[in-house]
Amino acid sequence: xxxxxxxxxxxxxxxxxxxxxxxxxxxxxxxxxxxxxxxxxxxxxxxxxxxxxxxxxxxxxxxxxxxxxxxxxxxxxxxxxxxxxxxxxxxxxxxxxxxxxxxxxxxxxxxxxxxxxxxxxxxxxxxxxxxxxxxxxxxxxxxxxxxxxxxxxxxxxxxxxxxxxxxxxxxxx
Numbered sequence: 001x002x003x004x005x006x007x008x009x010x011x012x013x014x015x016x017x018x019x020x021x022x023x024x025x026x027x028x029x030x031x032x033x034x035x036x037x038x039x040x041x042x043x044x045x046x047x048x049x050x051x052x053x054x055x056x057x058x059x060x061x062x063x064x065x066x067x068x069x070x071x072x073x074x075x076x077x078x079x080x081x082x083x084x085x086x087x088x089x090x091x092x093x094x095x096x097x098x099x100x101x102x103x104x105x106x107x108x109x110x111x112x113x114x115x116x117x118x119x120x121x122x123x124x125x126x127x128x129x130x131x132x133x134x135x136x137x138x139x140x141x142x143x144x145x146x147x148x149x150x151x152x153x154x155x156x157x158x159x160x161x162x163x164x165x166x167x168x169x170x171x172x173x
Contacts, residue, residue, distance in 0.1 A: 075140045078172040082107075082116065085141065085168065089120065092135045098124035099158065100132075115167045117146065123158040126150075133164065142170035 077085050086102055093100030103119040122129055129150060136143060147165035 071140060075142070076170050076172045077141060077168060079107075082168075086118075088139055088141075089118075089136065092139060093122060093132060096132050096135045097128035098122040098132050098162075103163075115144075115169055115171050117165065117167045120164040120166065122162045122164070123153070123155070124160060125158070126160045129160045129162045132162065136164075136166070141168060143167065144169055 082105070086105070089102070090100050099122060101121045103121050105119075106117045122132055133145060133148060144167045145164060146167060148162065149164075150160060150162040153159060153161045
């Protein structure tokens with residue numbers, strides 16, 4: 001081999017070596033970038049998975065508290081629920097052994113934060129008439145007794161009468 005061929009071979013070899021080094025550096029940086037993106041994607045996936053688990057736990061909690069939420073929602077009475085409220089009062093009176101009559105109902109139309117009030121008249125035995133307010137308090141509504149007046153009547157069948165003035169505090173305006 002001649003010196004000229006050796007120089008050409010050396011130049012070509014060095015050029016190929018430099019090209020392969022630049023190529024290897026380029027590939028290394030590309031792989032590094034892909035590894036970084038892969039790590040970020042993995043972190044996002046773990047975050048999403050954690051959020052999904054939290055969401056499933058929340059869904060489970062909502063499903064488990066369905067009955068409690070219904071009880072709370074039923075405790076509040078809107079305008080359309082007043083008939084059911086009165087029917088519940090009459091039902092409780094019948095179960096408690098008193099005859100209940102709703103004398104009046106005042107919805108106070110147009111007045112904001114003015115609760116509906118009811119005037120109830122009951123008749124029956126003393127123990128039943130006396131126990132009736134306790135039965136009303138056990139209904140799932142918030143009520144306030146404004147007046148309770150128990151009197152003895154001359155009737156032998158139903159010797160006691162009572163008048164109750166109540167306000168429905170769990171009313172939705």
